[in-house]
């Protein structure tokens with residue numbers, strides 16, 4: 503099994519490019535683009551004004567990126583597209599992934615397009631719509647009982663036993679190369695770079711990817727300012743928020759949350775996430791389930807947007823950041839709306 507962690511410090515790996523590559527590529531990628539490169543139309547999601555929510559919060563420039571318009575209904579497709587193009591280039595024919603549901607659906611879809619066999623390990627409590635979606639793409643589903651962490655443990659054991667590639671999107675450096683397109687697109691489209699971006703964070707793939715993208719663009723010399731990147735977690739599972747506040751948090755204290763996509767007790771890249779929050783002058787806040795449900799309803803009532811509870815968590819976080827004046831009246835804030843509401847009824 504190929505390791506995806508540093509042999510010395512055990513931290514997960516990331517890709518870096520020579521300045522020369524950065525200078526000559528529009529967006530540097532870790533695979534050779536050719537006739538067999540697969541896309542199902544990921545990325546280039548619309549950015550819309552959320553002016554009614556802005557008015558409600560007393561903020562003049564609130565925007566959302568409709569990440570749920572990606573092919574499988576979540577932002578994960580950005581990362582999966584790159585991760586599986588690299589896997590295909592290596593000649594991989596069979597893969598194993600573990601997921602709370604959305605990454606599993608995404609990997610299942612892109613695997614089918616690559617004619618790869620996919621084993622998707624999911625918690626047996628994953629929403630039915632996500633499970634059905636994974637099955638529809640033709641992947642083999644392995645439902646695992648207990649907390650989300652058990653699913654990861656079972657997937658790793660299966661890979662070792664069967665000698666199959668573990669493509670874990672949470673460890674893969676290639677997945678982050680896909681999520682970095684989020685930042686490239688923001689810069690390409692906006693004359694004004696947002697002051698703040700608020701992310702729902704479990705393993706942090708979109709937050710880290712965005713930071714990588716902005717940092718590469720800053721290295722080109724074209725980008726002068728990187729937005730403040732804020733992390734939102736559920737109070738029920740808040741390892742990063744606790745570390746950010748300098749508090750201890752025991753994974754054994756984890757409780758159930760309706761924000762299943764960010765119910766992650768052991769994020770392998772937590773140090774990187776904390777560094778990014780601090781370097782970008784962002785913050786980390788925790789929100790409770792009633793807040794999340796309230797914001798899921800508000801998004802639908804005020805803006806006509808039906809999002810997953812996990813995605814609504816970012817708006818509950820936004821409200822806190824407004825109340826603490828972390829986000830000021832005339833600053834611009836962008837929120838990726840990461841997953842489609844039909845995937846998780848959560849009622």
Ligand SMILES: Cc1ncc(COP(=O)(O)O)c(C=O)c1O
Nearest residue numbers: 604703704705706707763840841
């Ligand atoms: C809809 C949705 N939003 C956000 C996230 C969080 O992504 P990450 O774990 O990479 O922080 C997930 C993860 O599953 C998700 O499904």
